[in-house]
Amino acid sequence: MDVLxxxxxxxxxxxxxxxxxKAFLSSVSLLxxxxxxxxxxxxxxxxxxxxxxxxxxxxEKAMKAANYPHLARHRLRHSWFRARIKAVSEVYQQGxxxxxxxxxxxxxxxxxxxxIDEDKLxxxxxxxxxxxxxxxxxxxxxxxxx
Numbered sequence: 001m002d003v004l005x006x007x008x009x010x011x012x013x014x015x016x017x018x019x020x021x022k023a024f025l026s027s028v029s030l031l032x033x034x035x036x037x038x039x040x041x042x043x044x045x046x047x048x049x050x051x052x053x054x055x056x057x058x059x060e061k062a063m064k065a066a067n068y069p070h071l072a073r074h075r076l077r078h079s080w081f082r083a084r085i086k087a088v089s090e091v092y093q094q095g096x097x098x099x100x101x102x103x104x105x106x107x108x109x110x111x112x113x114x115x116i117d118e119d120k121l122x123x124x125x126x127x128x129x130x131x132x133x134x135x136x137x138x139x140x141x142x143x144x145x146x
Contacts, residue, residue, distance in 0.1 A: 054135075058136070
């Protein structure tokens with residue numbers, strides 16, 4: 001499994017968004033040595049689904065408020081990953097346990113590429129605005145309703 005640890009190089013200069021990214025990394029670590037336990041795997045998958053819905057909404061609202069010029073492209077990247085996590089969830093819930101084996105690498109690779117190559121581009125834009133600091137669960141509900 002590709003292990004990805006937080007480093008200052010990954011910071012986007014906003015504590016709320018950085019803490020979301022750190023939480024995402026932590027959720028993947030729950031799978032280490034636990035992929036045989038369906039309850040843990042299902043919990044992590046559900047956590048990831050809530051994370052992507054809530055965090056992506058938080059980021060997109062911040063980018064919109066900052067008039068970030070590449071918001072549409074960033075949303076496309078989010079949509080791809082959201083769909084991928086939802087597909088993994090559906091396949092796993094249908095009884096294909098093997099799909100959980102690819103989850104840690106999928107998430108680690110996504111985070112490495114997305115934070116460093118994409119999120120870092122909006123860093124100076126969102127550093128000047130207030131980012132919605134509501135819990136991810138509430139943001140996930142809002143994302144689901146829109």
